[in-house]
Amino acid sequence: MKKSGFITLILALACFTAQADPPRLVIGAVYVGSVNDYGYNRSFHDALAQVARDLPGVKVLEAENVPESATAEGIMEGMIQQGARLIFPTSFGYAASARKVAKRHKDVAFEYAGDGDASRNFGVFFGSTQIAWYPMGVAAGRMTKTNKLGFVVGMPIGYALGNVNAFQMGARSVNKKVQTVVVVTGGWADKAKEAGAANALMDQGCDVVGMHVDSPATIIQTVEARGGMSIGFQSTEARALAPKGWITGLGFTWAPFFTKVARDVMAGKFRGEAVYQGLGGMVAIAPFGPSVSADVQRQVNEAAQKIIKGFNPFTGPIKDNRGNLVLPPGASIGSDQMGSFDWYAEGIIGKVR
Amino acid sequence: MMTPLALGVLAGAVLSGTSLLYATLGETLVERSGIVNLGLEGVLLMGASVGFTVTAVTGNPWIGLAAAALTGGLANALFGWLVVLRKANQLASGLAMMFFGFGLSALVGAPHVGAVIVGLPKWRPAWLAALPWVSASTLFNYDLLTWLALPVALLVWWVLFKTRWGLGVRAVGESPGAAYASGRNPAVLQFQALGFGGVLAGLAGAHLSLSLTLTWAEYMTAGRGFIAIALVIFSKWNPLRAVAGALLFGGAEALQLQLQARGSLISPFILDMMPYVLTLLVLLAWGGSRRLAAPAGLGRTFFGSE
Numbered sequence: 001m002k003k004s005g006f007i008t009l010i011l012a013l014a015c016f017t018a019q020a021d022p023p024r025l026v027i028g029a030v031y032v033g034s035v036n037d038y039g040y041n042r043s044f045h046d047a048l049a050q051v052a053r054d055l056p057g058v059k060v061l062e063a064e065n066v067p068e069s070a071t072a073e074g075i076m077e078g079m080i081q082q083g084a085r086l087i088f089p090t091s092f093g094y095a096a097s098a099r100k101v102a103k104r105h106k107d108v109a110f111e112y113a114g115d116g117d118a119s120r121n122f123g124v125f126f127g128s129t130q131i132a133w134y135p136m137g138v139a140a141g142r143m144t145k146t147n148k149l150g151f152v153v154g155m156p157i158g159y160a161l162g163n164v165n166a167f168q169m170g171a172r173s174v175n176k177k178v179q180t181v182v183v184v185t186g187g188w189a190d191k192a193k194e195a196g197a198a199n200a201l202m203d204q205g206c207d208v209v210g211m212h213v214d215s216p217a218t219i220i221q222t223v224e225a226r227g228g229m230s231i232g233f234q235s236t237e238a239r240a241l242a243p244k245g246w247i248t249g250l251g252f253t254w255a256p257f258f259t260k261v262a263r264d265v266m267a268g269k270f271r272g273e274a275v276y277q278g279l280g281g282m283v284a285i286a287p288f289g290p291s292v293s294a295d296v297q298r299q300v301n302e303a304a305q306k307i308i309k310g311f312n313p314f315t316g317p318i319k320d321n322r323g324n325l326v327l328p329p330g331a332s333i334g335s336d337q338m339g340s341f342d343w344y345a346e347g348i349i350g351k352v353r
Numbered sequence: 354m355m356t357p358l359a360l361g362v363l364a365g366a367v368l369s370g371t372s373l374l375y376a377t378l379g380e381t382l383v384e385r386s387g388i389v390n391l392g393l394e395g396v397l398l399m400g401a402s403v404g405f406t407v408t409a410v411t412g413n414p415w416i417g418l419a420a421a422a423l424t425g426g427l428a429n430a431l432f433g434w435l436v437v438l439r440k441a442n443q444l445a446s447g448l449a450m451m452f453f454g455f456g457l458s459a460l461v462g463a464p465h466v467g468a469v470i471v472g473l474p475k476w477r478p479a480w481l482a483a484l485p486w487v488s489a490s491t492l493f494n495y496d497l498l499t500w501l502a503l504p505v506a507l508l509v510w511w512v513l514f515k516t517r518w519g520l521g522v523r524a525v526g527e528s529p530g531a532a533y534a535s536g537r538n539p540a541v542l543q544f545q546a547l548g549f550g551g552v553l554a555g556l557a558g559a560h561l562s563l564s565l566t567l568t569w570a571e572y573m574t575a576g577r578g579f580i581a582i583a584l585v586i587f588s589k590w591n592p593l594r595a596v597a598g599a600l601l602f603g604g605a606e607a608l609q610l611q612l613q614a615r616g617s618l619i620s621p622f623i624l625d626m627m628p629y630v631l632t633l634l635v636l637l638a639w640g641g642s643r644r645l646a647a648p649a650g651l652g653r654t655f656f657g658s659e
Contacts, residue, residue, distance in 0.1 A: 034467075036468075183614050190573075192566060203361040
């Protein structure tokens, strides 16, 4: 998703352990952007720092701003030469390079943040955010005064549509009158259009705005300047951007899974598999803003607990925003089908294509 | 309170059009001296990145703005060294400058991705805020660059068409040989035009990162430099028509976002194409008379009087 054709290659040798003994495990992590982005890349960096703190003898090699090209292959080879036995290619576009390197080094474990097949030394993982947007909708549905929510989407792919749908369904579960207006910018990082989209939503009387773009910074700050409220995405740190209007948000928490994988590799029992986790696993809810009452917080946390216990809001009957029954009673959309949405749920103002 | 569509589009047109206008004015100056800088996109990016970085480090957006302007001027001076002094091909050098700008801006901006900055301050006179609808919209709540956009366009027009220096620049753009024969130094005039044009392009980039979006992201200009090059042709190398061009394109972009926010039933993909379709239509409609308007020496390298 990240446009990063141009290299600012910094091979940072971050050594989190200060001991003189040879490390018990060297981990290599390849990032598409900067770990200072307070977003996607930062979430992996923080998780690996946590792993190094929790497991003595673990050393982490990190490479930032690595393009999604053959360059990534070279970086991973270099890490293996420096002793890495576990590699995290953390961007979707590393698939081809990572799979090639994994074929050449059967003794090295790979955990790739994306999708596709897993193999003996190649695991696949990702945080499933769609259903996690449901409690975000609960928060928005309770906080709105105009009953109009806004949502800025970079590209109308299935995963993004799923986020919006769960958001609206969560909002509707606590507020029957609520609508969600969707604006598509046409790019994951077209910042000027994101500002324009946020302004357009505010012009239409939306008072709570959510988003699915690379970095939420522009939208959150534009909404804050117009006196609106926002729900963040990609980073639980984004609340610094909106001291007044921040409600809550979603971010990634990879540390527990990474720690388990590192332990498995050290014990010699690593087996690659596909692991997708939502709330309670790889996805977490950010702290609430100052304007969110204890009652709203309790209701959001209840919705989150319900989801952690297995509640799936994408269970029929569900109607789309044109009144068609898209999911018959009893049928549901599983967490492995979150990319398959091609409709907007009832109450969403927007057109898919 | 809901803002009427026309007001929303106008407000969006001004915000999005500001950086377009500065970029178009800068390129107009440069092209009037006979040089095409296809690297404008890269200059915008460098301005946005350096402006943001300096603001993040110093905490002062005015220092960031000055640094962005200086960066734009220096970038164009480097381009001038290539195409004026070294007589390199302008189109190839321009494209190389664009990629250079992509890389350098990413390198400079990388450590400050995600930094929170205080942007350029905005003012709205009280009597304007008192108008109906205005207080609830972004209308007239502008930073210095937006307030100065129209005066700067007038200034560029005045300098180009009403001063001796402007006459020299235009003479060089039409026929460097004739200008040289009449006692002007084409290289000096082209360097000066490139320098001022670069400052304007740097300011255009800074408006994006220091006011409109308050963030730096790789390739955040998303093609605005190329739109500005098209707008130079649209405005027939006239700084005053550039104002209309920037507003029209900014308005088309704002219109597609505003229509979506109003629940329009048009496909978002079609709405997304609107500004570019508009650009194509305008270029098509004005294509016939383009030869009359373009500086005659545009894109040609002057090898001296030998």
